[in-house]
Amino acid sequence: MSPLRVFNTLTARKEDFVPQTGNAVRIYACGPTVYDLIHIGNARMVIVWDVIQRYLRFSSYDVTFVRNITDIDDKIINRAKELNWRPEQVAREYTYTFWKDMHRLNVAQPDFEPRATEFIHPMISFVSNLIDIGHAYVAGGDVYFEVSTFKEYGKLKKQKLDELVTSTREQVRSQEELAELKRSPLDFALWKRANPNEPGWDSPWGRGRPGWHLECSTMIKHVLGETIDIHGGGEDLTFPHHENEIAQSESLHNKPLARYWLHNGFVQIDAEKMSKSLGNFRTVDDILQTYSPDTVRLFFLQTHYRSPVDFSSDGLAATMAGLQRLIRATQAVSQHEADYLAGQHAIDDSDFTKAVMRDFRSQFTQAMDNDFNTAAAVALLFTLADKVFQETEAEQRLSYIYALKTFSGVLGLTLEDTSHQLDNKTAEGVLNLVLSIRQTARDKKDYSTSDLIRDQLATLGIKIMDTTSGGHAWEHE
Ligand SMILES: [Zn+2]
Known part of the structure; x- marks a missing residue:
């Protein structure tokens, strides 16, 4: 049997896949930040990882698959402000819609699905340890990773330190404020000070919340171990997210975070990049209507x-x-x-x-x-x-x-024949058609037909109410 070969982003070539221990395969794939409905770019990523883990199991590997949920992040806080909800409500609502979409897409549940807020204390220890060994510093209640202390920074992106340009994820803090706090623009937040109206946890550096990259490094360490077999995610996570995970974990443990790094490609819509501003943002929920x-x-x-x-x-x-x-x-x-x-x-x-x-x-x-x-x-x-x-x-x-x-x-395909199932939108269209036929019958004073339609719909639990204006309304029990 030919061995499994995988393209490793870290070495930029296809390599024989050899697990660290026997046939046990420990995989971590970055999961969603739960602040909105997931889009089809997210869907591609979860489907890719679902198939990879299914195939490894089919090939008799002993797989432990972990996919996290980012339930505290600046994006969630900003969304909560928009909706006038509490951040926890936003996270809960969109965790639920994510699970629902996963279920509909026949994506198997991961073996573990840790949430960032369940790992706050391990994250605080992780940061303390990085400060102790000189890789991180405190500034104004924030803690930053000092990128220049990790000589291999840029090895995943394949760029030298001076060629790298930061792309900081959506920030509650302003760029000017960040520039004052950070020793170098490449330094990234491990811990962020919380404003009084923002969610936060007590830490040695005051009340705050973890930076996004930190959660993955910490959860990998605690759920899977210091070195895992495969780390995955979308291509857009390579830099800075995965580069920063490597910097944090490898500075602390002095060993590789993952043996193989696998990244899936982008999704474009009608040859254009999908984005909210272009208005071509397609959610899974929307696509599954059709x-x-x-x-x-x-x-x-x-x-x-x-x-x-x-x-x-x-x-x-x-x-x-x-x-x-x-x-x-x-x-x-x-x-x-x-x-x-x-x-x-x-x-x-x-x-x-x-x-x-x-x-x-x-x-x-x-x-x-x-x-x-x-x-x-x-x-x-x-x-x-x-x-x-x-x-x-x-x-x-x-x-x-x-x-x-x-x-x-x-491959996770059910081959279920859905051609005889109606989605809600279609069913509503059919119902409106039936109601317009009934209306035509009433207009012609053909009450036996209109009553027949009303009674038959009633047996399906659909109640028709004729309004005084000659129209009608319906409700489904
Ligand atoms: Zn991650």
């Missing part, structure tokens, strides 16, 4: 995770047509035939099934072992669908279907 979760997943998996993806309606429509072919293939043996054949012997036990599984497993792993080449793996699913349609014997068709479902499952 497209099934399998369509979204298949759409992303058709492209290698490191390449950029252009998210367009044409692309989604083509994916939807392809997905229909896979779903139809799974339906190519009638339930009656399948039940009969299952009565003869278990389908996964036949020599033919075993041969199909052996053959396709070897092709599937060859694709996925090549830096998780899901595009090639997806192509194999279509080959399996072709085999189903070409096969004349029902029993052998069933073997191909079994393989198709198995390998689709490794």
Whole structure:
């Protein structure tokens, strides 16, 4: 069996993947900052990591997968001000919507999902230790990491210190104020002093909150250990987020934070960068009104995770047509035939099934072992669908279907036929159509038809109220 090879951002090349200890694989992927509905760029990242961890488990690795939730951050505080909510409410609300979206996208739960606010004390110790060994300094109630004390800073981004330009994440504090506090513009906050109306925790440096980068370093240390096998995230997290995680952890532990760094590519919308200001910001919630979760997943998996993806309606429509072919293939043996054949012997036990599984497993792993080449793996699913349609014997068709479902499952595709399910928007459209037909009947004084519609809707729990103005309202019990 060829070994798994992965592209390591740290070394900028593809390498054999060798776990630190036996076949145990410890993975950490940066999770969302819960201040808004997640967008499809976030969705790509969680789907990529869902598939990576599913595939590693399929390959018999003993996986521990951790994805955090950033539930305290300047973005959350700013959003709370906008909404006139408390920051905890913002974090709670959008943690819930994130989980709901994950569930709909069939993204498996991580083994651990630590939240920043659960690790405040370990974070305070982490910062104290960095101050003690001379890597961090206190300034005006904040604590900063002194970048010049970490000689390898820039090794992930592949730039020297003097070439790096800071890009500080949304800040409650002004740039002028920051310039006065920091010894160098590259220095980044480990701890931020809290203003009186902001959330905060007591620390040796006064009341404050952790900087964003610190939480990942601390949670990795406490949940997984000082050196993990794989650290992942979106390409945009490489700098400064992951560079800063490396600086903090490696200064403190004197050992690598992660053996392999994997980053997924960007999502663009109709060839433009997705951003709130361009108005092309698409949330998962919005996309799932029109497209099934399998369509979204298949759409992303058709492209290698490191390449950029252009998210367009044409692309989604083509994916939807392809997905229909896979779903139809799974339906190519009638339930009656399948039940009969299952009565003869278990389908996964036949020599033919075993041969199909052996053959396709070897092709599937060859694709996925090549830096998780899901595009090639997806192509194999279509080959399996072709085999189903070409096969004349029902029993052998069933073997191909079994393989198709198995390998689709490794990619997290359910192949569930959703073509007969209506989303809320469509159902509402249908209801409005029925109501307008009833209105036409009433206008013609055809009360038997209008009453029939009203009564039938009532059996579905939909109550129609005719208003005095001749219109109507409805409510669903
Ligand atoms: Zn992180």
